Each structure stands twice: as C-alpha cells, then as structure tokens.
Amino acid sequence: xxxxxxxxxxxxxxxxxxxxxxxxxxxxxxxxxxxxxxxxxxxxxxxxxxxxxxxxxxxxxxxxxxxxxxxxxxxxxxxxxxxxxxxxxxxxxxxxxxxxxxxxxxxxxxxxxxxxxxxxxxxxxxxxxxxxxxxxxxxxxxxxxxxxxxxxxxxxxxxxxxxxxxxxxxxxxxxxxxxxxxxxxxxxxxxxxxxxxxxxxxxxxxxxxxxxxxxxxxxxxxxxxxxxxxxxxxxxxxxxxxxxxxxx
Amino acid sequence: xxxxxxxxxxxxxxxxxxxxxxxxxxxxxxxxxxxxxxxxxxxxxxxxxxxxxxxxxxxxxxxxxxxxxxxxxxxxxxxxxxxxxxxxxxxxxxxxxxxxxxxxxxxxxxxxxxxxxxxxxxxxxxxxxxxxxxxxxxxxxxxxxxxxxxxxxxxxxxxxxxxxxxxxxxxxxxxxxxxxxxxxxxxxxxxxxxxxxxxxxxxxxxxxxxxxxxxxxxxxxxxxxxxxxxxxxxxxxxxxxxxxxxxxxxxxxxxxxxxxxxxxxxxxxxxxxxxxxxxxxxxxxxxxxxxxxxxxxxxxxxxxxxxxxxxxxxxxxxxxxxxxxxxxxxxxxxxxxxxxxxxxxxxxxxxxxxxxxxxxxxxxxxxxxxxxxxxxxxxxxxxxxxxxxxxxxxxxxxxxxxxxxxxxxxxxxxxxxxxxxxxxxxxxxxxxxxxxxxxxxxxxxxxxx
Numbered sequence: 001x002x003x004x005x006x007x008x009x010x011x012x013x014x015x016x017x018x019x020x021x022x023x024x025x026x027x028x029x030x031x032x033x034x035x036x037x038x039x040x041x042x043x044x045x046x047x048x049x050x051x052x053x054x055x056x057x058x059x060x061x062x063x064x065x066x067x068x069x070x071x072x073x074x075x076x077x078x079x080x081x082x083x084x085x086x087x088x089x090x091x092x093x094x095x096x097x098x099x100x101x102x103x104x105x106x107x108x109x110x111x112x113x114x115x116x117x118x119x120x121x122x123x124x125x126x127x128x129x130x131x132x133x134x135x136x137x138x139x140x141x142x143x144x145x146x147x148x149x150x151x152x153x154x155x156x157x158x159x160x161x162x163x164x165x166x167x168x169x170x171x172x173x174x175x176x177x178x179x180x181x182x183x184x185x186x187x188x189x190x191x192x193x194x195x196x197x198x199x200x201x202x203x204x205x206x207x208x209x210x211x212x213x214x215x216x217x218x219x220x221x222x223x224x225x226x227x228x229x230x231x232x233x234x235x236x237x238x239x240x241x242x243x244x245x246x247x248x
Numbered sequence: 249x250x251x252x253x254x255x256x257x258x259x260x261x262x263x264x265x266x267x268x269x270x271x272x273x274x275x276x277x278x279x280x281x282x283x284x285x286x287x288x289x290x291x292x293x294x295x296x297x298x299x300x301x302x303x304x305x306x307x308x309x310x311x312x313x314x315x316x317x318x319x320x321x322x323x324x325x326x327x328x329x330x331x332x333x334x335x336x337x338x339x340x341x342x343x344x345x346x347x348x349x350x351x352x353x354x355x356x357x358x359x360x361x362x363x364x365x366x367x368x369x370x371x372x373x374x375x376x377x378x379x380x381x382x383x384x385x386x387x388x389x390x391x392x393x394x395x396x397x398x399x400x401x402x403x404x405x406x407x408x409x410x411x412x413x414x415x416x417x418x419x420x421x422x423x424x425x426x427x428x429x430x431x432x433x434x435x436x437x438x439x440x441x442x443x444x445x446x447x448x449x450x451x452x453x454x455x456x457x458x459x460x461x462x463x464x465x466x467x468x469x470x471x472x473x474x475x476x477x478x479x480x481x482x483x484x485x486x487x488x489x490x491x492x493x494x495x496x497x498x499x500x501x502x503x504x505x506x507x508x509x510x511x512x513x514x515x516x517x518x519x520x521x522x523x524x525x526x527x528x529x530x531x532x533x534x535x536x537x538x539x540x541x542x543x544x545x546x547x548x549x550x551x552x553x554x555x556x557x558x559x560x561x562x563x564x565x566x567x568x569x570x571x572x573x574x575x576x577x578x579x580x581x582x583x584x585x586x587x588x589x590x591x592x593x594x595x596x597x598x599x600x601x602x603x604x605x606x607x608x609x610x611x612x613x614x615x616x617x618x619x620x621x622x623x624x625x626x627x628x629x630x631x632x633x634x635x636x637x638x639x640x641x642x643x644x645x646x647x648x649x650x651x652x653x654x655x656x657x658x659x660x661x662x663x664x665x666x667x668x669x670x671x672x673x674x675x676x677x678x679x680x681x682x683x684x685x686x687x688x689x690x691x692x693x694x695x696x697x
C-alpha cells in the first residue's frame with residue numbers, strides 16, 4: 001500500500017513525539033525502538049522504514065528544531081534591520097525557546113552513555129547542521145554585504161563553528177536554573193559580543209597569518225639548526241655485503 | 249552611536265558592577281588629577297575638563313542602570329546645583345539611557361507572555377522611543393488598532409538592584425547607623441521594591457485615572473491583558489514633554505493655564521486623595537497646545553495617612569503666622585518624635601535648640617508662594633535653587649536627626665513642581681492646600697479646570 005508524503009510526515013512526527021516523551025520519562029538507554037513504535041501506534045516494521053535506530057530519531061529531532069527556527073525567524077518583520085549580534089542572539093534564543101519543552105529529554109540524552117557532545121559530532125547530525133549553517137551563512141553573508149563586518153578568509157570554518165557554539169550554549173542552559181534562563185541569555189549576549197568583535201577585527205585571519213609567519217620564520221629555521229653538519233665519515237662497507245663476507 | 253554600543257545589557261554580577269564603579273572612579277580620578285596638574289601649569293581649560301568628567305560619570309552610571317540610573321535622574325532633577333557641563337550630560341538620563349539589544353527585548357516579551365511580539369501585537373517597534381524608570385518604552389499597535397506604549401523592565405534589573413542595595417547595606421550603612429542616610433536608604437529600598445513591580449504601577453495608574461475628576465488631565469489607559477510584573481502597556485499619549493513644549497513658544501496665557509492645572513492637580517492628589525505622584529521628574533508630564541496636561545509613570549506613589557495632610561496644612565499656616573508652638577506640635581504629630589529622639593522631652597529639647605537654625609529656613613521657603621494671591625516665578629529668580637540648597641543644607645547637617653518619609657517625598661514633589669513652573673516662567677494662583685479639602689471650593693476648582 002502506498003502512503004502519501006503527508007502521512008509519512010505525520011508518522012515521522014509521531015515517532016519523534018513518542019521518542020522524546022519516552023526518553024524523557026525513562027532515559028535514553030532504557031527505551032528501545034520497539035517501545036517507541038508502540039507508543040507511536042505503529043508496527044515495528046513500519047517504524048523501521050522511517051528510523052533505523054533511536055539515534056536517528058534524535059537527529060531528526062534536531063533537524064526539525066532547525067526548520068522551526070527558520071520559520072520563526074522569517075516571522076520577525078524587521079529582522080533584517082537587526083545588527084549581526086542581535087540576529088545571532090535571536091537565532092540562538094529562538095532555538096532555546098523551541099528546545100525548552102524538551103529540556104528533560106535533552107538532559108536524559110546528555111546523561112546517557114552517548115553525551116550530547118557525541119551526538120553533535122555524529123554524521124547523522126549532518127542534515128540538522130547543514131540547516132543551521134545555512135541560516136548562519138545567510139546572516140553572516142548579509143552582514144558582510146552590508147559592510148557590517150569585513151570579508152573573512154575562513155568563512156566556511158566560522159559558519160561551522162557556530163554549530164559547536166550552539167551545543168556549548170545548550171550544555172550551559174541545561175544547567176542554568178535562573179529565572180527565565182537569564183544567565184544563559186547573558187552568556188549568549190556576552191559571548192556574541194566577543195565573537196562579533198573578533199569577526200570585526202579579522203582577528204582570526206590575522207592570527208592565522210601570525211601563526212603562519214611564526215612557523216615559517218622561526219620553527220622552520222629551528223629545523224635548519226637540527227640538520228647535521230657535513231663532516232667526513234669513515235669508509236663504510238658496501239651495501240648488503242656483510243652477509244656475503246660471512247658466506248664466503 | 250554604532251549599533252554595537254547599544255547592545256549592552258545589565259552587568260549583574262556584583263563583581264562586574266563593582267568593576268564599573270571602580271573604573272569610573274579611577275577614570276574620574278585620573279581626569280581630576282590631570283585637571284589639577286594642568287591648573288598648576290596654567291594650561292587648564294576648566295570647561296573642557298569638566299565636560300570630560302561629566303561624560304565619564306554619565307557613562308559609568310548608565311552602564312549600571314538600576315539604582316545608578318535612578319540616581320542620575322535624581323541628580324538631573326537637582327541639576328541646577330551642578331556645573332553646566334554636568335547638567336547637559338545628566339539631563340540625558342530622562343530620555344536617553346542606553347537601549348537594550350533588540351533580541352533581549354523580544355526575550356523579555358516572551359518571558360512575560362510566552363509569545364513573540366508579532367503574536368501579541370499587530371505591530372511592535374523594537375526600537376525604544378523613551379527610557380523610563382528601570383526600563384524602556386516601545387511603541388506598538390494592538391490588534392484592535394489602538395496605539396500603545398509598552399514599558400519593558402530591563403531584564404535582570406531586579407537582581408542588580410538587590411546587589412546594589414546589598415553593597416550599600418553591607419559596605420556603607422554600618423558607618424551611618426541612625427543617620428538620615430540610613431533612613432533614606434530604607435525608604436529608597438521600599439520604594440525601589442514597589443517600582444520594580446509593574447503590577448503595582450498598573451493598579452496605581454487605574455486608581456488615579458478613576459480618582460482625578462478633571463477632564464483636561466489625561467492619564468494613560470492601562471491594558472491589563474498586556475501587562476505583567478515586568479511589562480506594562482498603556483495608551484500612547486502624544487503630547488509634548490516640557491522642553492519640546494516650550495520650544496513651540498506657547499503664549500504666556502497658555503503657560504499660566506497649564507501651570508495652574510498642574511498645581512491644582514498635584515495639590516488635589518496630595519490633600520484630597522492623600523496620595524501623590526512622588527516622582528516629579530519633568531519626563532513624567534506631558535503638555536498639549538490646547539492646555540491639556542498628561543501624567544505618566546505611576547510607579548512612585550506616596551501616601552499621607554489621614555492625619556498627615558491636615559498636620560501639614562496646620563504646619564504651613566503656623567509657619568505663615570510664626571506660631572512656634574504650633575509648628576512644634578505639627579512636627580511632633582508628624583511622627584518625627586518617634587524616629588530618633590526617644591522621649592518627648594528629648595524631642596522638645598532638640599526642637600527648641602535646632603529648629604530656628606536647621607529647619608525654619610526651608611519651612612519658610614516652602615510656604616513662601618502661599619503668602620500672596622498669586623506667585624510669579626519670573627519675579628523670583630533662582631527660587632528653586634534656593635529651595636534645593638536649603639533642603640540639602642538641612643539634610644546634610646549632622647545635627648539634623650528627624651525624618652519623615654512622606655514629608656520628605658512631599659518636599660521633593662513641591663520642589664520638582666516649582667522647578668517646572670520656574671522653567672515655564674509661569675504665574676500661578678497659589679491656593680492654600682486647605683482649599684483642596686473643602687468640597688464647595690473644590691467645585692470651583694473643577695469648574696476652573
């Protein structure tokens with residue numbers, strides 16, 4: 001029986017909802033794909049068509065958060081008038097707001113054998129990461145076009161670093177007990193000020209230039225001093241001739 | 249100013265707040281030292297140096313927001329006492345505190361209502377148009393089409409106010425036990441706590457709107473569905489603030505009419521309603537060309553209990569007639585006797601010894617406008633400076649031991665009110681406060697408004 005894309009999406013959503021609820025209740029290790037499919041009201045076989053493992057559901061969850069974040073940022077009328085710090089802070093805060101209902105779930109994942117950091121770096125996370133990077137790339141490119149920050153040589157690297165930055169913030173946020181997570185908001189604000197200041201001053205480009213210079217000029221010349229001087233060596237025996245001598 | 253500069257939130261941590269204070273003091277110190285050296289060398293440009301110091305002070309204060317911003321506002325209220333360069337810088341505290349980052353404004357709304365500004369308002373301007381006490385004000389449009397002003401409290405300000413209070417309490421107060429400063433501090437602490445809760449302001453605004461009967465006095469309408477503890481939404485009054493209003497060069501008749509209305513309204517509140525708007529910052533009043541006035545920001549409200557308003561009137565009359573026994577009785581009734589001087593005898597002895605020198609000059613100043621039918625501020629140059637100076641002299645004197653919070657706030661309101669009249673150059677019919685308690689004459693005032 002062929003099912004429509006709409007139905008597929010609905011089934012996927014049911015699996016994600018079931019997984020986040022069950023994992024929040026019982027912990028990541030104790031929940032199996034079978035439990036999840038049961039909770040979602042599907043047979044294990046059809047559940048398997050969507051997700052081959054529970055890790056995959058977590059990947060899909062993060063991908064969905066990125067899509068929702070994208071949607072929400074589009075709703076802000078004057079978002080293009082915000083400066084880069086404000087835009088980035090809005091993006092991160094929106095992610096936090098979207099993640100808030102899943103705080104217990106995220107805590108459970110983080111405390112399982114697979115910590116959030118491991119999840120973050122897994123290849124399955126690629127689609128979610130690409131989606132976030134696309135947003136960052138757009139904001140970042142927009143700021144460069146508007147002359148807000150200068151062109152950077154390590155454009156792609158900087159964009160990707162934001163993915164790690166997001167997880168850093170999530171980890172801090174999971175431990176933040178202040179009202180309305182004010183401490184996280186402040187961490188985001190202060191750290192983004194530092195990040196944008198680095199981008200403005202092209203510190204990253206300049207420091208790689210500096211490292212380049214140090215390596216070329218100093219480390220390589222240090223190698224020169226390690227090169228042994230050409231001193232006369234006593235005559236050696238010929239190659240492969242020692243054993244031959246014995247044989248004779 | 250670059251956008252980056254606006255994007256500063258509150259330094260919350262006690263250490264970071266301490267650091268800003270220390271940095272400001274250090275910078276001021278070096279500037280002052282430089283100024284002294286230059287003076288010795290004969291190259292001093294006093295005005296330029298002062299300007300620099302004023303900028304440094306204001307920068308430091310506004311970075312802290314919280315109590316410091318409040319303090320800056322208080323200073324600018326008493327600004328004629330300061331050098332002119334300081335006046336200019338500090339006057340900015342009324343309207344131009346550094347604004348919040350727009351992402352944080354959104355977050356503050358989401359924290360309070362659990363929804364984004366787009367979901368709550370038809371239109372919301374993320375750029376603030378005015379600074380308010382402990383917050384900033386944004387323009388927005390409700391889905392019903394009504395234009396509103398949304399006042400958002402600086403997120404985290406409650407904590408930084410508590411930190412400031414704790415720093416003062418543990419580091420400064422121990423040296424000031426049983427002085428006016430410690431009383432002032434406790435008063436300020438209570439006031440700050442009330443001002444931090446916008447629900448309190450909501451209730452007060454509604455109550456004043458109901459109680460003030462004058463048609464020409466506009467009080468913003470509150471929208472309780474759009475209010476919380478840190479956000480208050482009111483209708484947008486589109487009048488002019490004092491400076492902008494005076495810049496439109498209104499006629500003397502309009503000025504006098506407006507000043508009279510303001511005087512009547514404030515006196516009506518004090519002596520008829522027995523509660524008054526105790527933040528006479530000019531930014532809290534609005535004026536229209538047709539003579540209407542508007543009152544904003546009901547965060548700082550002070551009450552007289554049933555006795556106090558009457559006692560104050562008696563005191564004024566006694567000052568007018570020079571009846572010392574009556575003045576003393578009034579002060580005793582005010583509850584002054586209880587604050588420091590334990591026994592009745594102590595109070596009498598203290599009062600007999602110090603009244604003439606300490607308090608009488610200020611009392612006389614207070615009742616000066618009431619001596620004639622009308623009072624023309626143009627004919628009394630530096631009237632308010634004289635009052636502030638006398639007020640400060642009394643408060644700063646170590647022998648000054650009596651304190652009453654309601655009376656202090658009333659004095660402040662009186663000075664603030666006359667400061668506005670002075671700036672306008674108004675002539676007002678100064679009715680004795682007792683009139684505002686008399687129902688019949690009150691009818692006359694209502695007709696006059």
